[in-house]
Amino acid sequence: MDEEGAAGRLHEVGHRMARVLASSGRAPDAARLIAVSKTFDAAAIAPVLAAGQRDFGENRVQEAQGKWPGLRERYPDLTLHLIGPLQSNKTREAVALFDCIHSVDRPKIAESLAAELARTGKAMRLFVQVNTGEEPQKAGIAPAGADAFIARCRDELGLALAGLMCIPPADEPPSPHFALLAKIAARNRLSGLSMGMSGDFEQALMLGATHVRVGSAIFGGR
Ligand SMILES: *Cc1c(COP(=O)(O)O)cnc(C)c1O
Numbered sequence: 001m002d003e004e005g006a007a008g009r010l011h012e013v014g015h016r017m018a019r020v021l022a023s024s025g026r027a028p029d030a031a032r033l034i035a036v037s038k039t040f041d042a043a044a045i046a047p048v049l050a051a052g053q054r055d056f057g058e059n060r061v062q063e064a065q066g067k068w069p070g071l072r073e074r075y076p077d078l079t080l081h082l083i084g085p086l087q088s089n090k091t092r093e094a095v096a097l098f099d100c101i102h103s104v105d106r107p108k109i110a111e112s113l114a115a116e117l118a119r120t121g122k123a124m125r126l127f128v129q130v131n132t133g134e135e136p137q138k139a140g141i142a143p144a145g146a147d148a149f150i151a152r153c154r155d156e157l158g159l160a161l162a163g164l165m166c167i168p169p170a171d172e173p174p175s176p177h178f179a180l181l182a183k184i185a186a187r188n189r190l191s192g193l194s195m196g197m198s199g200d201f202e203q204a205l206m207l208g209a210t211h212v213r214v215g216s217a218i219f220g221g222r
Helices: 003-023 042-050 061-074 088-097 107-120 143-156 175-187 201-206
Strands: 032-036 055-058 079-082 100-104 125-129 161-165 192-194 211-214
Touching (some): 003 032, 003 042, 042 061, 055 061, 100 107, 107 143, 143 175, 161 175, 192 211
Parallel strands (some): 032 211, 055 079, 161 192
16 A cells, blocks of 8 residues: 555545544544554554554554554654454563553453553553454453453452443444443443444444544555
8 A cells, every 4th residue: 555545544534533423413532543553564654653643553462562662762652552362471561562452351361461550550541342243253251241341350450441342243234233332331331432443433433432443444455
């Protein structure tokens, strides 16, 4: 993908977000755009940074370690989001590099994050991933177990949760999944909703998304 193109597409996504937020009666800053830069190198990311984007998402700790420390020296005001599954043996590296983790998806990860945050004193924004489609191959807590898991994270582990995240099944309309995530968040008094990708971020914004994770609509196909 040409680099001028990525900055232009970033602006287009921003306009589309602004339109939906306005027509939904939401504030212009009610949702953040996370530019998902997985598989793209620093040279492809540079024009998007130059265009003013500061929130980026990556799905692998190791891949992110290869490109973001250098970029962060030039752009210290970056916010980095881990949106892919976290292995418990990568918790230390993930806490060191990222500002937000959207994939708190099982007790073992919650425990290792709690220990690492206590050890380092770092404050992080954490999202619990809910497997709204109950897909066996997909990460996340089943909807029926979400309340108990959220309570355990807060009460037993002392984690300050920012919200919930979901990835709807690829072959279903996403809106019922976004609505379910919003409902689980509301009854647990969680304000953050990480939902919506290139193909469905407008629907997610209509249903209350506070963070949309958009990759290919900005960077091009992977
Ligand atoms: C890759 C990815 C995205 C972005 O997907 P696009 O369809 O390219 O916008 C969003 N969320 C997660 C968890 C991803 O892995």
